[in-house]
Amino acid sequence: QVTLRESGPALVKPTQTLTLTCNFSGFSLTTRAMCVSWIRQPPGKALEWLARIDWDDDKYYSTSLRTRLTISRDTSKNQVVLTMTNMDPADTATYYCARTIYDDYAPRHDYWGQGTLVTVSS
Amino acid sequence: EIVLTQSPGTLSLSPGERATLSCRASQTMSSRYLHWYQQKPGQAPRLLIYGASRRANGIPDRFSGSGSGTDFTLTISSLEPEDFAVYYCQQYGSSPPQTFGQGTKVEIK
Numbered sequence: 001q002v003t004l005r006e007s008g009p010a011l012v013k014p015t016q017t018l019t020l021t022c023n024f025s026g027f028s029l030t031t032r033a034m035c036v037s038w039i040r041q042p043p044g045k046a047l048e049w050l051a052r053i054d055w056d057d058d059k060y061y062s063t064s065l066r067t068r069l070t071i072s073r074d075t076s077k078n079q080v081v082l083t084m085t086n087m088d089p090a091d092t093a094t095y096y097c098a099r100t101i102y103d104d105y106a107p108r109h110d111y112w113g114q115g116t117l118v119t120v121s122s
Numbered sequence: 123e124i125v126l127t128q129s130p131g132t133l134s135l136s137p138g139e140r141a142t143l144s145c146r147a148s149q150t151m152s153s154r155y156l157h158w159y160q161q162k163p164g165q166a167p168r169l170l171i172y173g174a175s176r177r178a179n180g181i182p183d184r185f186s187g188s189g190s191g192t193d194f195t196l197t198i199s200s201l202e203p204e205d206f207a208v209y210y211c212q213q214y215g216s217s218p219p220q221t222f223g224q225g226t227k228v229e230i231k
């Protein structure tokens with residue numbers, strides 16, 4: 001059974017760094033084709049893909065946010081961590097982590113966490 | 123960068139009707155790189171269709187996907203009450219690696 005759960009602060013101040021953790025179970029991030037992605041969704045708006053880390057530790061980032069994002073993993077703990085620097089009120093959103101399968105088809109997110117709402121406000 | 127444009131923004135239909143949702147890419151892309159998700163209020167998205175036409179595990183066969191090149195379609199053959207939701211298409215590319223469309227809301231008429 002695959003599960004993912006996001007954790008992190010619900011409130012951050014502008015200019016601070018956000019650190020989110022995704023704890024997952026039911027799969028190994030060292031198995032070929034397994035990846036974990038972060039996706040966010042501002043209230044009432046569309047989904048926005050942020051970053052992905054792959055089974056071979058390759059990392060990919062949103063073009064518009066790449067200077068602010070870092071994704072990493074701890075395979076011994078089944079954790080993926082996303083940091084986002086210089087937070088702004090426009091970064092207020094629900095942040096999801098998702099298992100991403102990358103096989104013969106393009107990466108697709110087949111299991112999702114429940115999401116964590118992060119509000120940026122002073 | 124491939125931009126995905128979904129239409130219509132909102133689709134108002136009754137249960138039992140057929141829903142046809144469009145996702146248009148700004149340039150030709152492989153159908154293997156186009157996926158569809160469903161999102162209900164307060165819930166995480168759910169993968170429905172991958173590779174433009176393959177149903178994900180557990181997805182009812184009233185959901186189908188088609189298309190190629192720049193035009194892709196998600197069809198719900200007969201709407202069930204639980205199908206009223208927002209639907210997103212997603213593409214995979216090189217830069218940026220992934221993008222989503224802006225979504226189509228299917229609401230009860």
